[in-house]
Amino acid sequence: MFAGPTATILNTPDLITSNKARIRHGLPLRPSPFDVLRPQRLAAPVTVYIEAFSAHPLERDAAALYAPPDGWLDGDGTFHDERPSEDATPVYVAELRPDDGLYPLPYMARQANGSAWEETGTAPFAPPGAARQTFYPDARRLYEEIERFGLADYGTSVELGTSADFDFFRAAPSGGYTADPDSECPGQDFFVYYPYHLQQEPGLANLALATNQVQAVLATGEHVGVQWLEGSPTVDETLYWLGLVVDTTVPIIGHAAQRRHQSLSADGDRNVVDGVKYLVSGVSLNERGEDRVGACLIVDELVYTARDVTKVDARPGGYEVTGGHGGIVADLGGYGPPQLTYLPARRHTHRSDLRLTVLPEKVSGVTGTLDAGVSLVDVPTKDTEGLVPAAMPHVVITKYGRYVAARTGADGLPAPDDEVEVLARIKANLAAAPLAGFVCEGMSPFGMADPARNAALSVAIFAGMPVVRTGRGNTGGMAYRTDPTFISGNNLTATKARMLLMAALLKLGALPPAQDPFHPTPDERAATQEAVARYQALFDTH
Template identity: 80%
Template sequence: MDAETDEMLPRPARRPRIAVFAGPTATILNTPDLVTSNKARVRHGLPLLPSRFDVLRSQRLAAPATLYVEAFSAHPLERESAGLYAPPDGWLDKEGTFHQEQPFEDATPVYVVELDPADGLYPLPYMARQADGSAWEETAAAPFAPAAAARQTFYPDARRLYEEIDRFGLADLGAPVELGSLAEFDFFRAAPSGGYTSGPDAERPGKDFFVYYPYHLQSEPGLANLAEATNQVQAVLSTGGFTGVQWLEGSPTVDETLYWLGLLVDTTVPLVGHAAQRRHQSASADGDRNVVDGVKFIASGVALDENGVDRIGACVIVDELVYSARDVTKVDARPGGYEVTGGHGGVVADMGGYGPPQVTYLPARRHTHRSDLRLTVLPDRVSGVTGALDTGVSLVDVETKDAGGLVPAAMPHVSITKYSRYAATGAGSDHPSLSDDEVEILARIDAGLAGAPLTGFVCEGMSPFGMADPAKNAALGVAVFAGMPVVRTGRGNTGGMAYRMDPAFISGNNLTATKARLLLMAALLKFGALPPAADPFHPTPAEYAATVRAVARYQVLFDTH
């Protein structure tokens, strides 16, 4: 943060306290591979890299050191202003001997720098080698090596990231960024990207932490991890000691998690998500600036109403814009590769450049402390469905919440099915399509009845109406009358509303399929399954009417959240 911007921020009695959560597969917490430097290669007689310069990586000094820095070497035009400078600390002769007085005219003027381990990190050549003495050429000991022979590139939490931003970040007017002068930070790990794999409490990739690099070792969190992370965020915020949250996750999915947290977490403080398209420490890394902007946004108080309560809801702050998490998605792997979905706004604030953040509009949807789906008001138990399509479906009691929050094993299973023209079987009066043609949907219905009592579907259909071909519509109708709610959304980044074409189906409004899936998961935790028909393929008029009444409650949530 530069001094000019810093002066524009309000100065509360005490610094804001921000909870920073490290989420999964987060490029913003990922660093380039640690490659052995040429300094080390020369020292140990290893083949050299063809680079002109060694890459410098942030490391800690083990002992104090004295360095001599050539004067006027910080900028190619610095010497032109030599008359504005105080004399140097001394001079070095051609043998490298230091003199406090200039020994001769062409001696090198220098500044004396005393480096100390207490100073923090310094950029230095990377000197480490592999156990067999060879150079590190990539993260793994060899291409496609197993996890046991691969190092990690992701930080385990955001502590080191914030330290490096503070240490190396340069504000526009030449001052340090100094995040620590704007806020206090507590760091948490919620389905993090890096893990501790040694010692008695060793963590396992794919279970305790979730990476995508090296690519052949990629792992993904599941529904249980989402439940545990939600419980953790709620528990941290329930202490009442935090001014806001920063959530760090991979760029393709950060908007989904933030939308979910905005539905479930009962809080009056801002929930802010960040991602990066480029790894930390790499050229033009965008994640560092996104973090700085998030701190600036929370510390400014611009998200709060006159009572000090968040009025915007969960946001994603990237590329100097503040997006409503409900209404943004990643469309390309580059800075600026985010777009508003639904065609109806979505950018709630601008980070202001040299000035303070400015709110440009307030979302009308319910969120956080106003959400009807927040953890504090969700029931402890709902009805689910069990059985099989060929033998019958019945209701079963499901415990969805306990003293710790969401029950991970009870998280709803919601699948997305996508419409495209020219199905395997056509549709017409001579050859009507049957639900039996949709073997995948029918299989998922039976799988849900066998092991996931809270199950639903999202159909990404025609834009904007959400309709699909007759066979898919028929199969999804079977799901509805087997107790599984179905949401219809428009295809892709729909610019319009998916209107209600059938009262037995939920209209996804202007949500994308991925966001509709999250809202349906939350709705299942609130209302449970729909009332199943005795024969889901042939519901009676009374059963149809009961389903329509139940679906109407879901529709209210989709119209307001």
């Protein structure tokens, strides 16, 4: 179980001081007639009297089916073994103990100055040192609360712990320990989005380290599957990446949530339970016990291949299949165990040509300038720990739109100088990112862009940087192969093509640079086409 970044599924509503605490300390009351109850632990045993027939409005209607209560409380609250009067309240007696686990209780804490907590921070837009965290540091507490408070369909508990044993890991997690001797730093060791003004995002190095961690954990052979939790806008990208590069025969699945844990109609808890059900069922395994489906996102009782799913709205059910083909591989609704609906044809995990164990330890990158020339340089990409974080490829997305400013040069051809953003990125890549490339989100499904952008991207190609063309938005067809120096992104979205191109750069390295990227010779063009064909083979199969 890996806790990833900015994960709503690991996020909880702000802890607000209850009215019981406000009454106790003479603080202004909140208008709600009820206190919100939050999971907390008892410090000592306590005996409680539970009113009989209060669990459901129609319990009393079936009173004849019930055994006698444990006793009665009179009007003064005194307990009696025998019913003292007709108006006495029947009760059950229960001893609640600390070792029972969490109980829903009023939140009694206040700020250090004695005032009530009204939000996560001590004040609106409080700096990190004056704001509490709402994300769990890992999923251990999440799973405990699901099992403690979740209800199965027939009134029994949700059986996570009896279904499997869990190991919990933190891979670029959403919450961190800032008061420990080895204090963690937000934006470096953990990545939150709430409070919104404190949002942080992980970088390429964090992706490399998380990949190495997942690979190392699975290399022990002790696990039957992986659950990955991440923010809903990006979880599909990370899962697709892990399915490309992690060498494993066990399933890799991920979950997200549109609503925070503990909030009204929170969807993440059910997604986690469904994920455990999918993994322990073995439905994705072949006769040799190897995963045959690949990395998947399990949300809303459906199993999507990570390659073919994207978030389209911030609500349960807000996911769609992209690319126009397949996407949903199993269903967790209805009766019985999960049922597969089809098997993906794309390579993944132990069948991937991009898995970590077969990637080279170094590849060729490019360096130099467009004016003075571009040359190849060796880039160490893998060591004993796995991926080298500093070598992670830089791939950016550029997007086509009609009615852009464009002009032609003296020869009547499109002028790449108009695409200042693309040329600036090429120059920056040559200066600091020897492994780099572009994804052009062009016409749907063709993948083509306007002539000036195409010309600028051709400069990138002949400077050693591969360029992938994809259709715009949720294309329903395959990007065309109109120029053999460009890679066709198949039916991938631009974001998924970016992940695949990053992995492909770690395997194949840079394209052979031309002496003058603005004017390649026929031989240089032929060499580039040959190199691009190797990239194309990966995009056609992964």
